Each structure stands twice: as structure tokens, then as C-alpha cells.
Amino acid sequence: MSCQKAALELNTGSQPWPMSPERTEDVTAFEDYGTGLLENQLSMCDFVKIQKAFESPEPRKIICMSREDFIQKMTEIVGWGTKEEYGELFDKVDVAQDGFINWDKLTSFILLELYEQDERAKATVVPQWKDLEFLPVKHKDNIQKVIFLKSSSHYLTISKEGLLAIWGENLKLQETFPITSDATKLKHLWVTSLVSLENVNKIAVAFTSKEICFYDLLSKEEFACQYKLQGLKGTPICMDYWYDPLDASESILSFGDITGKVQAIAFTAALISLFERPASACEDGEATMTINWAELLSGCHKCCHILEHKLHQGDWVRQVTYNASLDAIISSTTSNTNSVVLAWREKSKKHLNMTSFNIAQGIHAFDYHSRLNLIATAGINNKVCLWNPYVVSKPVGVLWGHSASVIAVQFFVERKQLFSFSKDK
Template structure:
């Protein structure tokens, strides 16, 4: 149905003069049907209508024809026209019996009000609270956040290998370093994290092309039980699934920088993930090294592998196994083979694969099993809905974002889809005020005043993670803010003199500041300013 047709269906005849008594009616969706009679009736009106249908004998039922209903309602209710009550009669008499009674009328009204209520719930936008930043000990990019259902805790892991353990109240409980023997701590780079909840373990991927498995039940630091080495590419995304009816059956899937999607299918996960060396004792906390070639050869009887390289060298940004499809779903930022669905076939070892092409690629995806839809977060600002069995084109396209969509998430309980993008603008003025705006609506969502006193803000910049805002002013200072309006640092570029700052460049550990005084100031964390 086109939007024009939908608009015409909502158009109706104009209401007649309504008494003041009807202003407290039961209308629940005035935006959708503002002129319908049934949306204007109030409780007192329904009591009057009920009295018109009350029989003189308890065992009788009063029925009215169309003409009788129009005449009686205008007399009893006291407002509205014959045409309006005639339309209401036609809606109630769907069987075209030529008459209605009180039961038919109330059934129609309850159904209409229920539909209006459901429609209103579906269109209500969430009322977000102000963004709150949690204090962390992470010193680098947080690569993954996961929730442990068994213990109601959150785990965060950052690029430098620091694991944060959070309570359900989002209070940081503990931090532990995740260390790999293959690399020195300063060269360590964690890429992803997955929770193996059925066996109380976590899997951590590193740029050293290895995946380590840690035991969450051990006291103190988490020991590394297994170390998977010999991967051809660096794993950058992981996902874990286990069968709730048989926890021995589970799948760890991961994608790497060479475009490969690989999965380890565990068949006896509750007993052991991999075969341990014959001379190793069960109570020893010794790391067992597993080589990828061993898994490919079938040496480990408790698991086997699945893999494909249909992404042809493009980095795999997201991968997941979906049990309802019995398939691995993966995505890249390429415009060819953007989303690949690799179906498992019980009788065949090779995976059966289909792919979708999305212009400019996507950042992420999500799958809704009941609706059988894959939602993709497009770099081209679009959210596309795909049927996994129809690869030619999406079944729907959702518009509204004015920047790249970075994530999508289905809310299955309400049949809703959340999409997230960087649709935000930051502005400042001569009065030293910083404002945050939503691009698509023009709504001001946050404002800081008096950031540099009475001095004018001359330039601004964001750090690489876009978690800190740097403001430069005509008073020669650079201030570092979070998005709650807290100033973390004040850098005195002008050395107690007024310097008109024109640009700020944020590097990894250095801040470069330039101005109209033909000086470049280099600010390094923990050191004094060095003028060039």
C-alpha cells in the first residue's frame, strides 16, 4: 500500500458539533484517527448508549436496525450526526445482519481500542536518559563487552589486554591482565572476546594469530587452559553458541583479516574442549597448546572444523552461528559478498553458501528468527532487511539516518529494531558554550556553558575514540572534556599569555596545537610543553 493510499484511508467525514461533555473521551490515538466518532466517546456517553440497549425484561436482548440506531443515539447521547452513527453501525455490523445489539457494539469498541493501543505502543520512541560514562581502568580501546547470564556480571576487554569484571549495577569489581606468552605485554593487542558460558570459560583472540581459553572458575587470576595457534590470519571477531538442550554441543566461530570464516564444532564440550596431552594431569594448571593443523587433520576427536573464504581477502567484521538457520552468518565492509550465509548440511562436509551484495558494505547485522529477517547496518546510512533465502534484493529498506549506521539490534519481545549511527554535531560559540545536536531532528541534547570563562572558543577536536572533546580558546588554554561536562585536563599552551589557538590535532599520545602566533605546541602526557 502506498503512503498516499494509507493517507486516504485515514481521512473521514468531519464531526458534528460535540458537547463539552465529550471532551474527556477515550481517544487513544488522535494522531492516527482524529475524526472518528468512536474515538470521541467518553465514559458517560457509553453509559447513555448502554441504557438505550437495556431491555425491560432480563431475558430479552434489544436489537436495533441502522435507522433506529442513528435516531436513538442522536437522542440519547446528545451530540453527533446521523451519518456518523450510521458509519459506526456499519463498522459494528460486519456480518451485515442489518441489526446490532449491545454485545456487538462493546466487542467492536474493545477491539478498536486494543488496536489503537498496540499501534501507539509501536510508535512510541524510547525516552533515553542522559548518557553516563563509567570510570574504567582501561587505557586503550574497549574491544568487546559481554554479559554473563550465569553470574549476572559484565566483562569488558581492551586492546592492551586488561579484562574488567563488572557487577549487574555496573560497578567495576576487578581488573585482571590477560597475558599471552607469545608476545610481550607492550606488543599485546587483543582483538575480540567470547564467553563460553556452558563450560565457564572465555576465549580471547590476539594479533599474534592465536586464541586463548581461560577458566572463569579459578580463584585469583584466570589461568590459560588451551592456546590455539597456527592460524593463517589474525582473528578479529568471534561468536559462541551452545545447544541449551545438550550443552556438549557448541560452536565457536571467528573471522579473520584474510577473509576467512572458521568455526570449531565441539561435540563433548562439558568433558573437554580439546584432547589434552597423555602425560598431563587433570588437576594441573598447564596450558595445552593446540595447533590449527591438528584440528584440520581430525586429530582431536572431540571437535571438528568448518570454514570458507567467500569474502576473498576482505576483513570479516562480524560472524555468528544461528541455530534456527543452522548456518554461519558473516559480514564485511566490501560491496561484494557483503553478507555470507554458510549453511551446514549434515550429509556433506562443504558448506552451502549464499551471499548478499550491499553498496558500500555494512558495519554489522542482526537476525530475528521469528520474523526470519536479517537487518544490516549500512555504511550508506541505510538499514536493510533481508530474507535469508532471497539474495537478489532486500525485502525492506529503513531510512532516517544521516550518517553511517554502526550497529543494529532486534528487540524480539516488542518486534522492534534499534539502529545506531553517529548522527551528532558538536557546536560552540563566542560565549564559551558547547552544544550537542542530533543531525536528523535538529534537537539539542546537551550543552556546557562557561567552558573557558569569558574567553571565546576558537577550535575543537575529538580524540580517536570520540570519548573526549578538546576545546581551544583565545586565552591560550586547551581543555579536555568528557561528555558529561567534566574537565579532565587543562593545558596552558600560551604559558600565561593570551594565544589565539586555531587548530588542535590529537595523535595517539601527543596533542599538537597551532595558532596565529606562528608557534606549534606539542603536548605529551606526563611531560611539559615543548615549543617548536
């Protein structure tokens, strides 16, 4: 029986429970109960005695004890522990400082303590990793991205040569499709990134031909190309997509390229259409619509607008993401200057203000924890740094331990943990 369950049964007073051996003055017996706070050393037998002290011979009458009464009775009834310890326990239970406690207050405190101990224990548990399992794949080149589609519970993987694979939730390969544009049929032109536009049932694929193609997951044809964005000045190598869960029409596609430029398309009517279809366009809904980047910059498409900056100054942008709680686009490079850039959206939502962190040797990746308001960076210098987004001068914490460069970091909010991955063997 767990301590938490035992305490709950004590609170109800309806079930018997196994009795613990009586405490003795023997040192060995005392060590069996552990050391520390008094409430952590009380046994089942001790709780039974304490409960009886709070029981009244009259039905429905609640027994309350003052601090002095509690200290005196507990030292007599339990038979161990000092008056100071019982005084400290009383003060912890009497948080409202009423000057008295009853059985309900005591058990509520004990249950809360057990819950917090359980949470702390869970947070410190080291995962027991299973042996690596290699999945049979049909990809013939580097896998550029793996994403999970929540709507269908499928995984998508895409490789450099443009082969898209669909996996079931059980990680069984289901289908493969060649994803190419006209340009990528040429030799030496590859896929660089993939992102899911979950709210509109589309995926976006970036190519070294300086274009981004949008494929409809619900089209009659398998992964029909609906939009083709061309004319980008640099090859996009990383992408991120966010949409407002309260208003799915509002969304942002951000991407970084090999020239150090970070760009974003802010959609305002995504559920209707990502881009405006010209009146002269073919009425066939399955036909591919080609959009030139210059059109978006000029504001021809009223359902979206462009945000961009060049603060990375020629360094390849390795990661980019838009964070709604900060209302900022975060990006990173492997340079030691402007390693991480936060591009804050102004009230007009159409202009950016930039701040940046300089990190020795640069970083491979980052992650943001909105509750803690911390950015964790995966350093090439083997360190994981923790940053307050509003303090750019130095990190608020540095984590050591890796003997090789850190390649990824990830906050696990539920477990209250930060995972870091490096090139260590």
C-alpha cells in the same frame, strides 16, 4: 483514568466513572473529541448510554441486537454519528457474521482496539536519552568488547592491552585482571575480541598471535586458562558463540579473521568437554591444554568439527554470528563484493552452502530479526538496508536519514523497532 481501564470497568459494570460532557453540534466541542473512527470518538457518557441499551430488566438475560436494531437504537440513544458509521462498527464487532451482537462482544472489540492502539503508541515512542555518563576505567588502550554474563549479572570489558575488568550490574567497577598468553607478553601483540561461553562458564579471548584462549570462570585460580587454541592461519578479529537452549551440549563458536576466512567450531559435547584431552596429558584439571588448529581440521577431536569458508576473499571480517533459526553463519565486511555472506549448513551439518549480498561501499555491521525474517545492514553509504535472507538480488527496503556512515544496527523485538547508529554529530 485511562481509556483501557475505563473500558474494562464498563465491561464489568460494577463501578461508577466520571461523566464526559454531552456532545454538541458545535465544531469546537467536536474537535475536542478528535476525528477518525467512530469507536475512537465515543466518550464515557456515550458508553454508559450504549451499556444501558443492552441491559435487560430480567436478570441474567442477554440482550442481542441485529444490525438494523443496533443502527437505529445507537443513533437515537447516543445522539450523534451517522447510520453508516454505526453499521461499520456493527460489522467490525460481528466478526463471526452471526447477524447480531451483545454487550460482551462490543466491549471485547473495544478492549482489543485499545490494546492495539496502545501497542502502536509504544512502538512509535522515541526514547528520551539521558546525558552520557562516563565510567572511571583502568583500561589504558582501546576497549575491544563489552559482554554481559547472565549467570552472574556482571559485565566484562576487555581492552587491547589485555586488561579484563569486571563490573557489577550497577556498572560499578569491581575487579581487574590481566588476561595474557605467553605470546601476548611480547610487544605489539594485542587482544582482538572476547566472547562468553555461557553454558560452560567460560570466556574465549582472541589474540593477534593467531590464537584463542579459553578461560574457566569457575576455576580456583582467577580466570585460569583451560585451553589454548593455536596455529590459526589468520588473526581472529571477531567472534560469536551460540548454544542450543534445549541441549546445551550443542554449541558453535564462530570467528572471522583478517584474511577474509570465516571459521566455526561446532561442539557436540560441550557440557562434558570442549576438546578431547589426550591420554598422555597431565591429570591436573587446572593445567592448560594446548590444541593445534591442524588437529581440529584433521578430525582428531571427535567432540567437535570444523566449518569454514573463504568467500570474503581477503577482506577483514568485521562481524560474524551463527543464527539457529536460519541454521546459517552470517558474516560481513566493508567490501562492496560479498558484503554479507550467509553460510548455510547442509543436512550433514558438516558442509556449507554460501549466498551473499553485494552492498555499495560495504557495511560496518548487521542484525537479524527472526520473526520478521529480515537482516538489517549498517551501510558505509549512510543507508540502512533490509534484506530477506533468501533474496540476494536487492534489499526489500532501504531506510534513509543518516548523513554519515552507519556503524551499528539493532532490532528491539519487544518495542518492534530498529535502532541505527551512525557517525553523525
